[in-house]
Each structure stands twice: as C-alpha cells, then as structure tokens.
Amino acid sequence: MKLPFEIDLNNKVAVVTGGAGVLCAELAAALAKNGAKIAILDLNLAAAEAAAQQMRDLGATAIGVACNVLQRESLDAAAARVLAELGSCDLLLNGAGGNHPKGTTGQEYLDVDRLDDPELTSFFDLDPAGVEFVFNLNFLGTLLPTQVFARQMLGRSGCSIINISSMSAFCPLTKIPAYSAAKAAVSNFTQWLAVHFSKAGIRVNALAPGFFLTQQNHKLLIDEHSGEFTARAQKIIQQTPMGRFGESHELVGTLLWLASEEASGFVNGTVIAIDGGFSAYSGV
Numbered sequence: 489m490k491l492p493f494e495i496d497l498n499n500k501v502a503v504v505t506g507g508a509g510v511l512c513a514e515l516a517a518a519l520a521k522n523g524a525k526i527a528i529l530d531l532n533l534a535a536a537e538a539a540a541q542q543m544r545d546l547g548a549t550a551i552g553v554a555c556n557v558l559q560r561e562s563l564d565a566a567a568a569r570v571l572a573e574l575g576s577c578d579l580l581l582n583g584a585g586g587n588h589p590k591g592t593t594g595q596e597y598l599d600v601d602r603l604d605d606p607e608l609t610s611f612f613d614l615d616p617a618g619v620e621f622v623f624n625l626n627f628l629g630t631l632l633p634t635q636v637f638a639r640q641m642l643g644r645s646g647c648s649i650i651n652i653s654s655m656s657a658f659c660p661l662t663k664i665p666a667y668s669a670a671k672a673a674v675s676n677f678t679q680w681l682a683v684h685f686s687k688a689g690i691r692v693n694a695l696a697p698g699f700f701l702t703q704q705n706h707k708l709l710i711d712e713h714s715g716e717f718t719a720r721a722q723k724i725i726q727q728t729p730m731g732r733f734g735e736s737h738e739l740v741g742t743l744l745w746l747a748s749e750e751a752s753g754f755v756n757g758t759v760i761a762i763d764g765g766f767s768a769y770s771g772v
C-alpha cells in the first residue's frame with residue numbers, strides 16, 4: 489500500500505479493534521507504516537496474529553490480541569497486555585462492527601400481501617435478539633473499549649479516538665434498521681464523547697465510510713451464483729455520484745489526518761463521510 493502522505497506516529501501506541509477485518513487491517517497497516525506500535529484486537533485471534541505478523545515482516549512493532557469488545561474482562565486483559573508490551577494507548581480506532589441477518593428485513597418496502605410468506609422477514613418478524621446483537625456490537629462495542637483504553641490516555645497529550653460510523657447513520661438504508669440506528673448511535677456518541685473528553689485532552693472523531701466491498705456486506709452486494717453485482721449493489725452505484733464502490737486504501741488519508749495532532753489538533757466531534765458523494769446526492 490502506498491501512503492497518500494506521512495505523519496509522525498513514532499513512539500505512539502495505536503489499538504485497533506476489529507483490526508483483522510478488511511477495512512481495519514488496512515487502516516492499522518497505515519498507522520504502522522507511520523511509526524505507530526500496533527495492537528490488533530479481534531475476536532479472531534488467528535487473523536489478528538496474521539495481520540500483526542504482516543506488519544512485523546515490514547519492520548513494525550505489532551501484536552495480535554484475542555479480544556471480545558463486548559466483554560469487559562476480555563478488554564481489561566487486552567489492555568493489560570498492550571500496556572505491558574507496547575505502552576499506554578495513544579490512539580484508539582474503534583473498528584469492530586457489523587450487521588446481522590436477524591436485524592435485516594427481506595424487502596425495502598412493507599408488502600402487506602406477503603406478510604405470511606415464510607421466505608420473507610418482514611418488519612414484524614424482526615428478531616429482537618438480532619437487533620440487540622447489532623446494537624451491542626456497534627454501540628457497546630465502541631463504548632466499552634473506550635472506557636478501557638481512554639483510561640490509559642488520561643494525563644497525556646495528543647491522544648485521540650477514532651470511531652467508525654457509516655453512511656446509514658446520516659440517512660438510514662433500506663432493509664437494515666438495526667445497523668442504521670446503531671451507527672447513528674455511534675455518530676451521536678462520537679459527538680458526546682468529544683465534548684465529554686475535551687477538557688481531558690482527548691479528541692474524538694469518526695469516519696463514515698460509504699460503500700466498500702468487504703466480507704461484512706459481500707452477500708448483499710455480490711450474487712453468490714453469478715458473482716455479478718446484486719440489484720442492491722447496482723442501485724448503490726447509481727446513487728453514488730462517483731459511480732463505483734470505495735477501496736479500503738481510500739479511507740487512509742482521512743484516518744492519518746485525524747490521527748495527526750499537527751494536522752487536525754482542533755478537529756473534534758466530527759463524523760467525516762468518505763462516500764464518493766453518496767450522502768450529498770438527493771437522487772435527482
């Protein structure tokens with residue numbers, strides 16, 4: 489990966505939750521290339537270790553840590569390891585997040601003639617457990633790591649937290665009410681935290697990626713039989729003025745800008761859309 493520009497993160501420790509995932513592994517690698525010591529926290533230890541190994545192979549300091557962002561004990565254990573092996577956390581990237589099929593409706597619009605269709609999940613069939621899973625993963629999965637790692641930031645300067653929101657936070661996407669509302673909560677919480685931590689010297693901002701083809705949304709966007717874009721993927725591209733999906737490296741410049749105290753030291757409480765113009769386009 490070629491960096492868009494370089495910042496100085498030497499002697500900084502960056503913790504990346506969900507850091508074994510498609511987007512966050514690339515973001516973590518960009519932080520490593522700028523000198524940060526990296527802790528990849530992920531449910532999937534093998535993938536976290538593999539991502540950390542790739543960084544070590546390039547000369548960076550990186551560790552992979554098994555961690556569930558929804559369990560306080562797991563986070564406390566991860567934080568103790570980060571402190572012992574890398575030092576106090578300077579930068580927290582809250583990347584763990586995602587959707588669940590049980591928080592997703594089968595159709596964009598309620599079809600009153602098909603309410604009894606066993607093949608379709610209507611609004612009335614949404615499973616509270618699925619909705620809860622999505623809220624917990626995105627919202628609590630941002631709040632709990634922040635409780636644990638912001639403690640390590642207190643009394644030190646130049647620390648920052650970067651959350652991952654989404655397009656669906658600005659204007660909800662059809663079919664995914666739980667994810668949209670949970671990411672709206674992440675955006676709202678970003679602003680709340682930015683205010684709350686402002687006297688403690690910790691900046692809090694968020695990236696709001698548009699549509700990037702990853703594991704999380706693969707089934708929604710690529711037809712498993714033909715390998716072609718689904719109707720939904722085609723609709724997204726039509727609604728994206730730049731006419732394509734984003735590529736993960738296109739999040740890197742905004743991340744580095746927000747991570748750099750010199751570049752964005754007065755930027756606090758913002759949620760930045762990286763979406764090819766999707767959120768600016770009314771559709772007409």
Ligand code: NAD
Nearest residue numbers: 506508509510511530531556557585586654697700702704
């Ligand atoms: P991904 O599914 O590739 O990665 C998510 C990672 O989080 C995985 O490695 C997974 O193991 C880990 N994870 C899941 N639950 C966890 C838990 N409880 N504790 C610790 N780790 C856990 O997803 P991605 O597409 O790279 O998305 C990264 C972030 O960006 C997510 O917050 C997602 O909601 C957001 N996002 C993605 C897109 C997109 O188009 N892909 C768009 C907007 C926002």
